[in-house]
Amino acid sequence: MLFMKILWAFLSVGLLGAIFGIGLYVASRFFAVKKDERIQQVVEALPGLNCGACGFAGCESYAEAIVTAEDVALDLCKPGGADTAMKLGSIMGKEVEFSAEKLVAQVHCRGGKETAEYKFDYEGIEDCNAAMLLYGGAKKCPFGCLGLGSCIKVCPVDAIDYDEDGLVWVDRDLCISCGKCVDICPTGVMKMIPYGADVIVACNSTDKGGVVRKYCKVGCIGCAKCTRSSPDGGFVIENFLAHIDYSKKGERSAALADCPTKCIIRTVKEVKIEESAHPLEAVAAQDSHDAD
Amino acid sequence: MKRLSTFPKGGVHPPGRKHLAHSLPLQNASIPSLSIVPLSQHIGSPAECVVSVGDVVREGMLIGKPTGFVSVGIHSPVPGTVKELRRIHLPNGVQTDAVCIELAGEFDRLGKSQETVEWENMSAKELLDLFAQMGIVGMGGATFPTHVKFSPPKGSRVEFFVINGVECEPYLCADHRLMLEKIREIFEGLRVIRKILDPEQVLFAIEANKPDAIEAVMSYCRQNVLDVKVMPLHVKYPQGDEKQVLKALTGREVPSGGLPIDIGAVVSNVGTVNAIYEAVCLKKPLIERALTVSGGAVKNPANLKARIGTPVSQLLEECGGFSEMPEKIVMGGPMMGFTVLDLDTPVTKGTSGILALTGAEIRSANQTACISCGSCISVCPLGLNPRLLYKLVDHLDYGGAVEAGLMDCKECGCCGFVCPAHIPLVQGMRLGKRIHLKNRKKA
Numbered sequence: 018m019l020f021m022k023i024l025w026a027f028l029s030v031g032l033l034g035a036i037f038g039i040g041l042y043v044a045s046r047f048f049a050v051k052k053d054e055r056i057q058q059v060v061e062a063l064p065g066l067n068c069g070a071c072g073f074a075g076c077e078s079y080a081e082a083i084v085t086a087e088d089v090a091l092d093l094c095k096p097g098g099a100d101t102a103m104k105l106g107s108i109m110g111k112e113v114e115f116s117a118e119k120l121v122a123q124v125h126c127r128g129g130k131e132t133a134e135y136k137f138d139y140e141g142i143e144d145c146n147a148a149m150l151l152y153g154g155a156k157k158c159p160f161g162c163l164g165l166g167s168c169i170k171v172c173p174v175d176a177i178d179y180d181e182d183g184l185v186w187v188d189r190d191l192c193i194s195c196g197k198c199v200d201i202c203p204t205g206v207m208k209m210i211p212y213g214a215d216v217i218v219a220c221n222s223t224d225k226g227g228v229v230r231k232y233c234k235v236g237c238i239g240c241a242k243c244t245r246s247s248p249d250g251g252f253v254i255e256n257f258l259a260h261i262d263y264s265k266k267g268e269r270s271a272a273l274a275d276c277p278t279k280c281i282i283r284t285v286k287e288v289k290i291e292e293s294a295h296p297l298e299a300v301a302a303q304d305s306h307d308a309d
Numbered sequence: 310m311k312r313l314s315t316f317p318k319g320g321v322h323p324p325g326r327k328h329l330a331h332s333l334p335l336q337n338a339s340i341p342s343l344s345i346v347p348l349s350q351h352i353g354s355p356a357e358c359v360v361s362v363g364d365v366v367r368e369g370m371l372i373g374k375p376t377g378f379v380s381v382g383i384h385s386p387v388p389g390t391v392k393e394l395r396r397i398h399l400p401n402g403v404q405t406d407a408v409c410i411e412l413a414g415e416f417d418r419l420g421k422s423q424e425t426v427e428w429e430n431m432s433a434k435e436l437l438d439l440f441a442q443m444g445i446v447g448m449g450g451a452t453f454p455t456h457v458k459f460s461p462p463k464g465s466r467v468e469f470f471v472i473n474g475v476e477c478e479p480y481l482c483a484d485h486r487l488m489l490e491k492i493r494e495i496f497e498g499l500r501v502i503r504k505i506l507d508p509e510q511v512l513f514a515i516e517a518n519k520p521d522a523i524e525a526v527m528s529y530c531r532q533n534v535l536d537v538k539v540m541p542l543h544v545k546y547p548q549g550d551e552k553q554v555l556k557a558l559t560g561r562e563v564p565s566g567g568l569p570i571d572i573g574a575v576v577s578n579v580g581t582v583n584a585i586y587e588a589v590c591l592k593k594p595l596i597e598r599a600l601t602v603s604g605g606a607v608k609n610p611a612n613l614k615a616r617i618g619t620p621v622s623q624l625l626e627e628c629g630g631f632s633e634m635p636e637k638i639v640m641g642g643p644m645m646g647f648t649v650l651d652l653d654t655p656v657t658k659g660t661s662g663i664l665a666l667t668g669a670e671i672r673s674a675n676q677t678a679c680i681s682c683g684s685c686i687s688v689c690p691l692g693l694n695p696r697l698l699y700k701l702v703d704h705l706d707y708g709g710a711v712e713a714g715l716m717d718c719k720e721c722g723c724c725g726f727v728c729p730a731h732i733p734l735v736q737g738m739r740l741g742k743r744i745h746l747k748n749r750k751k752a
Contacts, residue, residue: 150402
């Protein structure tokens with residue numbers, strides 16, 4: 018009796034399984050939606066970060082748009098850069114020209130608690146846009162980094178963080194050039210620079226030199242010394258603020274050394290060797306640095 | 310005793326503290342030697358400056374002309390010379406150009422007896438144009454151009470016109486004083502409004518904590534046999550918001566994203582009605598307003614008629630300065646007002662009060678984590694979920710916050726008032742709205 022019961026159970030479940038299986042097969046056969054295979058290929062070629070820098074909701078919808086709509090450009094993926102654009106081109110059978118150098122974001126301000134003047138102590142939401150609603154932020158300088166880290170929150174790959182001086186800094190090797198931080202920054206101090214840029218003018222203030230002097234020790238005063246020290250470096254003074262034309266590949270280290278307010282800084286920080294560390298370790302660190 | 314009507318959902322009972330100033334008559338504030346007149350004092354596009362540095366201006370002369378329909382004129386509050394055009398921040402986060410006028414010359418209007426002008430022959434259209442020219446905006450704080458509010462879409466019927474004398478914000482008494490001292494002017498202004506809107510019914514809403522004002526308005530209506538229904542309302546914040554007033558008076562609810570006209574009503578503050586009277590009957594543009602200077606740190610609280618553009622510092626000085634060091638200076642009421650960080654900030658058309666508050670009054674504390682107690686949900690008069698909205702804004706999901714009703718929030722501050730974790734909820738709402746509007750503009 019028991020054996021029969023078990024057998025019936027097996028048989029009935031097996032029969033049900035068979036019926037559903039046939040049903041599924043029929044459904045997959047007759048209700049199948051034809052999907053372009055290339056969509057899957059494109060999705061695989063994209064980095065899969067879903068950062069939204071292309072203007073679409075994510076990698077999947079960009080891929081769909083590329084395949085279904087004819088006029089969608091193939092070079093919109095900023096994190097992927099030239100490589101991805103080429104891959105997309107080969108999948109879609111189109112010629113893609115991608116000459117632009119990879120851009121990365123960087124904060125053009127080094128005014129912190131010690132160097133910049135503040136109007137008041139800000140208490141409230143830790144968000145630059147929120148602080149901006151209050152008399153344009155706590156800093157006297159209306160152009161500088163407010164330091165509340167809206168960009169840190171919005172970065173999809175955690176490329177932005179406070180550095181050892183407590184100032185916001187972008188790690189250019191992690192940055193995928195999606196530009197989200199540039200969009201959210203209320204003062205416009207976050208700007209895109211070429212990946213290979215050696216120095217930046219870390220100031221965003223277009224006030225006159227005398228005014229800048231009053232509220233920041235490390236602001237650009239527009240003295241134009243950099244244009245004289247490194248005439249081929251592409252330094253241009255505009256609205257009392259030095260800009261760098263990165264298409265000029267000349268030497269910029271003289272300007273770096275001569276800048277009176279030290280607002281021209283390197284994009285890659287020098288490796289600091291802890292003096293208090295054990296002498297042997299310091300030597301080892303020096304060696305490994307040299308080996309690089 | 311009949312129960313007074315109020316809005317059914319939410320609301321809080323902050324300490325009123327109106328006794329500091331409610332019995333003090335309105336006085337003229339002294340004229341500022343340097344007026345700072347912002348060109349964007351209203352909702353809508355800023356006025357366009359029509360003077361340049363060095364120009365001599367007369368009292369009440371147009372210095373900013375309206376640009377577009379949702380915009381009003383800005384006038385010089387004092388006679389003098391234009392000293393500079395300055396970019397300033399207003400406490401509500403607006404950045405605007407301001408005309409700085411140094412006092413000089415003679416007053417055309419101040420201290421002279423005013424002739425009333427015949428206005429009965431003017432058409433409604435002419436009157437509305439006059440409002441825009443004279444710079445009339447809602448004086449309750451939102452500063453929405455009145456001529457826009459009084460131009461209901463074709464086909465809509467104005468069943469109710471409500472004069473809003475609720476003044477539910479603690480400390481503020483300026484509207485209260487206007488109702489006591491300018492009652493004739495207010496009802497003269499009402500005649501102008503009747504001509505424009507032709508409402509079926511006029512209601513006068515006053516919160517029950519102002520019995521003398523209720524009595525004054527009622528007896529004025531009786532004496533002059535006016536068809537105005539005076540409605541005392543239960544004391545509860547934010548009773549004075551137009552949506553809450555309408556809910557209490559008519560039982561109807563303004564739909565989400567809608568305007569009072571959608572339910573057949575128009576609401577105006579008593580200050581606005583008084584300004585309409587002055588603009589139409591005295592041809593006086595909006596160059597001064599009644600406001601309350603009060604708070605625990607002010608030596609002699611007062612109700613003042615101050616010129617637009619008067620720096621906050623001067624009004625505080627006029628009230629005897631500080632009796633103790635204030636912890637915070639607020640422009641507007643303590644619930645909805647904005648912190649003033651720069652005492653050169655000028656009085657604008659929307660400034661209903663200047664409060665210097667002591668540490669005990671502002672109850673500042675450190676923010677802690679949300680404990681999901683739901684207090685904010687139970688006090689929100691609009692039935693929103695402030696905790697959820699704040700969370701969404703904090704996680705940069707502005708679209709989600711808008712879907713959850715962010716744009717309906719009117720920043721009344723009830724949620725922040727009750728939050729036991731001291732989370733800056735209203736600041737979060739303001740931030741979310743601002744970013745949403747910015748994103749929408751970009752798209």
